[in-house]
Amino acid sequence: MEAPIRIWDIHGGIHPEENKHQSVQHGLETPPLPKRLILPLLQHIGARSEPLVAVGDTVLKGQMIAEASGMMSCPLHAPTSGTITAIGPAPFPHASGLEEWAITLESDGQDQWTTLEPIVDYRQLEATPLLEIIRMAGISGLGGAGFPTAVKLKARPEQKIHTLIINGTECEPYITADDTAMRYRAPEVVAGIEILMHILKPDQVLIGIEDNKPEALEAMRNAAADKPMQVISFPTKYPSGGEKQLIQILTGKEVPSGGLPADIGMVCQNIGTMIAIHDAVILGQPLISRVTTLTGAALTRPTNVMALIGTPIRDLLEFAGVQPDNLYRLVMGGPMMGFTLQSLDAPVIKTSNCLLAGTNEELPPPPAAQPCIRCGLCSEVCPAVLLPQQLHWFAMGKDYDQLKRLNLFDCIECGACSYVCPSSIPLVQYYRASKAEIRALDLQQHKADHSKQRFEHRLQRLEREAEQKELERQARAEKTARMKAAKEQQAVSAASVSGDEQPDVARVEAHKPASLTAEQKQLKIAAATAQMALKKARKQLTSNPDSEEIKAQIPELEQACEDTQRAYDAALGETSVKAAPPPAAGADDETKRLKIEAAMLRAALRKAERAAGDAPSEEQEKEIYTLREQVAAAEARLPQDEAPRKQAEKKPVDENSRQLKTDMAMAKAAFKKAERALQDDPGNTQLETDLADAKQALDSAAKAFADHMASKETD
Template identity: 45%
Template sequence: MLARLFRGGTREIFDFPGGIHPPEHKSESNTTPILPGPLPSQLILPLNMHIGAPARPLVQVGDKVLKGQHLAEGNGAVSAPVHAPTSGTVVAIGPRPIQHPSGMDAPCLVLEPDGEDRWGDRAPLDDPFALSPGELLERIAEAGIVGLGGAGFPTSVKVSLGDHQRVRELIVNGVECEPFITADDRLMRERAADIVQGIQVLQYLLNPERTLLGIEDNKPEAAAALRAAAVGADIDVRVVPTKYPSGGEKQLIQLLTGKEVGSGGLPIQVGVVCQNVGTAYALKRALFDGEPLISRITTVTGDAVARPGNYEVLLGTPVAELLQHAGVDKTRLQRLVLGGPMMGFTLHNPAIPLVKTSNCLIAASTDLLPEPEPEQACIRCGACADACPASLLPQQLYWYAKNDDLERAQQQNLMDCIECGACAYVCPSHIPLVQYYRYAKGEIRIQAAERAKADRARERFEARQARVEKEQAEKEARRRARQQANRAPAAAGDNAAALKQASLDASKAYKAAVKAAKEAENRGDPDLTRYQAEVEKRKTAADQAKAAVRDAGKAAPPSTDTHPKAEADLKKQVADASAAYKNALREAKAALAEEREDAATLQSRAETLKAEADRLKAALRDARAGQPASAPTAAPDPVEALKKAVAEASSAYKAAVKATKEAEQNEADDAARLRAEADRLKAKADELKQQLRDAKAAAPATPKAAPSPAAAAAPTTTEPAGAGGQASASDEEAAKQQKRLNALKTAYKMAHKQYKEAHSALDRARRDGAVDLAAMEARVEKLKSKADHTRDALDALMDETKASLLAHTGKDLKTLKLDAARAETALRDKSDELKRLRDTADEDTLKRLTSELGTLEHDAHLARRALKQALEEHGLTEE
């Protein structure tokens, strides 16, 4: 009845479904005026008392600060600054336990009050409406004002509208529907005029078509006070029936306008902005009085405090000190709730501070708030569905949440649950329904996050695959091009003669083999088949050699391709001839050992084969000699490449330093990572610089052409002295070459890594939906071309090194390896022979054999060393 009186004639009040009427417990705390809170020994100010990014500290430990002074500034678009609630000294900046359901720590400023409560500069405005909305918004942001009703969303963000947004209704929330809480009630009763002034500021900023102030009918004094204060102002004070949760933003909008905010949407989408009366009051204080948000009204109630009531507490006041101030009886205190009994959460650490959103503190014994009773079976009574203000089916959600059927739970609109607790309140089976929903929501969020992560990883992987493949293809293309370029100058003409010779030799070998086979046949050799196989082999070799000659003849003038083929054929022939010789030799040896008649014949055949093999080898050498090394001048100057790399590295380092500084200023999480990155880049740059110095030192020697062929043959000669002397001559050159090679390798690796990093950064930015990618793309391209360039230089240098090795020794690496292997074989054969003849041969023969063995040993040693040197000095690795 009272409600109807207040509602008045034409003023419409809608209804929302569900809702409950729990015992109000308001009278415990709303009968006394607002009292000042305590001046605690320490104020703990979390940097994140709001929704959004934590504030960035502006003070240091030991700083003396005045009341109202900026201690930390807002950081980013959605953030809010922190001010000193009183004058004093900053004694610590670090993690402290804060208001969080999991009781986790968060960075806080700790202020020790000096008791003087001295204000710093205040800039009250006589007429805030003289300022532009933009300037006002700035002042509101600077004053650290956030929504004081619940979540603590920065007010300046909430009231800055997009271009297309129009506000039809500004709704001011004075409902305060949760039991026990009376902070807004007392505020409205005692400071209604201030609230109206704050609302006028909101009206100025939002320009709404109408302003509705909702207030529950259990607060007639507050409604009367507001009505009186709102005379002349365009504010429609509307009394709504007491029902929990009519103070929920969505429910209040529905109550006053009949509109529903779309699922997952914001009120502004239906032309509504909601603000709490406390926020309006804070706006008044900030603009008209120049006082930033440094205190708030907090209800202290419950049967464990002697003086329940509303206290104007300084932000950062520890809960324990406020409880002390209100006369807590610790023996009775069994449940400590921050917030209301329906949606607040229990505290187990009274050291945590009160923040901008702390509206109520309930210190209760189990008489007032009993321990939760054991959960019983759901009897599907549907009381929860009747109580749900969002028209959900809580009992169904409960089944799904309990069975981890998250998909079905989502299908039943679990995410639209506002966690008001009405369902759990009415449940006759004492099922903690909200707890189940929170769990299921958490699981859904985790799964969504994991899915997103997996998607990102897959995208990243695919992008990387694509990049690697592209790089491989490009590398291969470059390699081909280089080969072509290298081959071009290798004239095929010189080879023709060698090839012809090789062909002749092969034919001869073939004929000899045929002869040998015939002889073997004549004498009835049991190994006839082997001879025949030998003949076949020879024939094939001869044919190939002939074909090679033919090919070379055809393609000779313009061709660049026949040469390697001819060389390969020759190589094969050499190998085959060597093998044939070895076979023949083994047979001859066997025949000798068995003192067969044909031993002499076999011996002679072996000799013939050996001669052939040698001839082929010579032909191969000749053919190779005709193939000049790649032109070293074609390769880009490694010093230049290095210079470029150094420049790039330096600029990358500088950019990283800049980013780090920015990140540090912003208190961004990744500042440390960026710093590390910068350090790493610096080290790289230094290293590159060092390499550049080295390369420069080596540079003058670079253009030097290959030394004389005479010297080149030296390392494989049997004279150790000669080899040593030559080594000293080429050592210096080789060392320089090696240094350059290493420098280039490092430069390439780094350039490639930079490119890769830039590329993945670009990918990340793309995924995050960054708008301005052009600069990043350009940078990636630049880095890529740099890496390619370095790679070209490196490849060229590798080729050059190989060529110079060939020029130095007259042999390429493979030949050296072959030489070494051959020497080893000869040595082994000789030692076998010595062993065999030790008992039978005469002393002279043995002496001769021993000396031969010594020579062979020496040869093998030299060959080994030559190979090893070549490998080491030139840093060549087979790719």
């Protein structure tokens, strides 16, 4: 037999009238199936769930109708079979009376289950899949806080859980939901505890129950008789059911300010949550119902019921025999920590442990608040060892920094201070309002800090982009300067080749034409147009060498190109003469420009000939031919007395020889083209014929050129 556990005491506490016997006389009852259920999407701490159904859909009992929208969220399931009739704002059990998004389900009366997947032996599973089952069952804390159970059980690696505490205290007056659950469903409670033991593997399990519940104590001890868990009874005091207070009573350890039980290796769970875990794992049933206390003097038959989630409160009150004329105030929860409901059409949700229908005599309106007399009773009864009086002063003055310093958020809002206050000051209401304002300010500050960070990051990004653009601009400027220097060097080199023994870069720069006049621009456009027309005709002739019309056009286009270029050069030379200062003796700018142009073309021709080698391609032959034509035209524009000596010694150009050589080059190009086409499509009769014709044309052109050259030598 295990050694008895030492019972510790908590600071303060009160002993209000319990009023628990009224609702435990009829056991655990099941009310009639409601015709309509309202299922809010937010029944837990965290984000509301997201609907999986649409209006008009038919669902079965236990079917998931809304999925969790994040880690801190819970799915929602249909409590019965029926049809979805609405998705939108609906009455919600909250002190504000505001509506909340909900799914409305019309029951079909069949109460038909969906396919369930119970676990035959959960001990064969690891902790992770069991936690996933609990999460998918939509289980959140049924003690009132509504914290998602799977999240609470999933401790961080550094938080080794050594103690599991089951809270069967239920210390608030009037509420007997957990008491009834332990009396009539103790085996299921113990089975749920064993599942948590398998998940957490704690060193000890403590079940804390106040001594004012003898029937529940006996039932739990019988159910846990041969289990590695201890059922502990301790004196009744409000609010011993608080999580931190119960831990202190059973272990003597205190949860640090602002911390969680997991920080000291403990986890605390509610009796109703244990039943829900049993149903989810052993039976495969999601959380669709809970034990709810119906009590108060306005009811003729107070009781505890297994209420379906989403049941309208009006239906439950009618089941318990409500007397509308005597109903003065309806409270969800107990008289200490509950809140007044604004509508009877609001539904029961997962955290609804009690509905207190009080009369005017039972729940009278609070008297008007009087000035604080500084009696100190509030400090004496505070279970969190706070200073309620000073918290009240700073809350009235909205001094939020002082409220934080005095650990306002350690207040569990039990209402003990308000209960004993002789001045009837609603202290808890001040604390709740201050907490809400502090949370709002913290959220606003968080958003402001986030916006500031985004703004600073944007400024840094803009600075980086500006620096990058400046670097790119500098790189472009350097590249332009290098290209300009290379062009100048190329011009100087060409001038050196053309005969200038000592080229002058400054002179080359000085001889660049100034901005063009309107007439010069027109002449330049005409010259460019003529050159483009000549290039186009030559390209067409390459593709169609047998066209006599194109052959006839080329000489005319060449002449037009030379005429327009000569006119543009003449206009450009006149401008240079007008714009430039009087030249030195013996200097001729126009002659030098023509010499530079001819030298650059000759250099380009030599470069192309070197690149072509002994076996030039079709494109290279076209390029060499074009460059030769341009070199000849440029040298023809030079004055006879200024032509290079080597050029003057050359024999005059024979037009017949040039034409025959051109015909031979074009025939050779056509032959190569036909040869490549036949290689791509061997066996094509037409291509073989074209290749033979091209070969014959090439032989004829080569023979004509050879005969002409032989006749010239004879002459």
